[in-house]
Amino acid sequence: MNIPFLDLQAVNHEYADELKAACARVIDSGWYIGGVELTRFEQAFAEYCEVAHAIGTGNGLDALVLVLRAWKEQGKLQDGDEVIVPSNTFIATVSAVVETGLAPILVDVDPHTHNLDCVAVEAAIGSKTRVLLPVHLYGQLAPMPELMAIAERHGLLVLEDCAQAHGARLNGRRAGSWGHAAAFSFYPGKNLGALGDAGAVVTADAELARLVRALGNYGSSIKYQHDYPGINSRLDEIQAAMLHVKLKHLDADTERRRRVAERYLSRVNNPLIGLPRVTERAAHTWHLFVVDCPERDALKEHLAQQGIQTNIHYPLPIPRHRPYAELALSPVMIAAGLHERILSLPIYPTLGEAEQDYVISALNQFSAR
Template sequence: MDVPFLSLRDVNARHADELKAAVARVIDAGWYILGDELAAFEDEFAAYCGVRHAVGTGNGLDALSLVLRAWREMGELVDGDEVIVPANTFIASFLAISENGLRPVPVEPDPVTFNIDPARIESAIGPRTRVIMPVHLYGQLADMGAIAEIAGRRGLLILEDAAQAHGARLGGTRAGAFGHAAGFSFFPAKNLGALGDGGAVVTDDDQLATYVAALRNYGSEVKYDHPMRGINSRLDEIQAAMLRVKLRYLDADTARRRAIASAYREGIRHPGIVLPSAANESAHAWHLFVVRSRWRDALQQHLGTMGVQTQVHYPVPPHRQHAYAELAGMALPVTEQLHEEVLSLPISPVLTDAQVAHVIAACSACAEAA
């Protein structure tokens, strides 16, 4: 049996008629940028996240970057200020910081949750620290209670990187509503994915939302009047219309992801495979199901021979990338070990029960990782 890591064709085929109707609606309207579909999606996504504002952007990296850019324009940040960020993350989290003239300060993760370790944040705070950027990695909420306590006590801003955490929640609060602002990605493979690139900033801060909305549109609120040096990063009408369709199914898709994750965690029994932890099921949207193994490469090869496609998220941490050569000397052993051991198993709302059972059997039968 073949189990694809992710079939976007199958994911979107479930809503093909609605998606085609949404595109036709935009074509017929004749307005393709900053129109009614985007305004409607921004209202709907803000309501979903439980915040006052959502501002659509061209992609998830721009969403993070525009928040930091807006805080610079508002006088909250200046060149050389520091942003605490998880060492264990995709490089986009770092890029948003450095492209704004700020300095990323990597902090090791909790090896159980993969998320930034709040116990290590305090010692990383220095005189130039201004922001904490927790990443809800793989869809699991970071420890926002502990992070908010530190930020409040030290007078720091919180920018959530929620690119993988659509729908994760703790109590009545969803990802994106814990900090001063959050950045989401709607890359096609995300839990809420467009059929192209897209992103959004969400916030309760009226002033911040106004600045971000202007900065994404060449620094302009009024046509041909540019008080700031902005960029062009606007979620287009067609993507907004399709996201409006898919948002209606997000909670059901998340429930299916949680059911698959539960089946994996109950069914995979192998001494060489460490299963992911979820302290609170509702706080995990299961964008990825990431196991650990000292024999990761052998496990991946075995699963491939069994027809199970897997991926590594991520093979090289940001501080080991050439783009951040200045950080290469940092001692981040937990991060580096994770990047040598992690392997992502298939998890998507279109996996069948038979495919899930096949993944479980294939993992449990792996002699190479014993």
């Protein structure tokens, strides 16, 4: 049996007729940027995230960058201000900070959830700290009640990186509704994935929303009037139309992911394989199912020999990437070892029970070298 890490063809095939109809509708309309499909999706996504405003962007990195740039335009940030980010995250989180002239401060993560550790956050706050940038890793929210309390005590802005947490909740509140703003990616492999690059900013702040939209449209709110040094980062009509189709199915697809995760959690019993720790089982959206194994490379090879594709999120800590080598002096302890032990298993809505059982059997058969 061959089991891909993610079968996007199968995932999108379920909605192929709706997706094709959405594309045809846009093609026939003759309007391809900033039209009714974008407006419809932004309204629906804002409602889904339980916030007032959603602004489509070209991708998730741009969503992060545009919020930080908007805060600089508002005078809330200036070059050199510090942004606290988790040491275990995709490179885009740190790239956005550096790109906007700010200084990323890598902070350790909880050894069980791999999300930000609140004690480490408190210890890292200094005189130049201005922003907390928690990442909701794997589909589980960071400890937002505690982080928001920390932010309030120290007068910090909070930007949620929700690239892996579409629809996730904590204490009943959606990802994206906790901070002052949030950034989403709709990269094709996300739980809510476009058929190309796409992203969005969500916020309850009307002025921030207006500014983010202008900055992503060449710094313009009125055609040929450019009030800010902006960029071109807009969610096009075809991607917006397809995302609107897939948004209607997101909660059902999430429930299917949860069933896969529950099967893994209840049936993998190999003592060499550490299973994910879950804060709220009914709120986790399982973008990734990440196990912890001291013999990770041997486990990966064992699964590959049986036709099971896996992935590593992430194989290198941030300071091991050349552009960010100067961050190596950050006091990161727990996350420094994660990249040697963690392995992501196949998990997606169309993964069948027979395939799940095949993966589970292979995991339980694994033995130490």
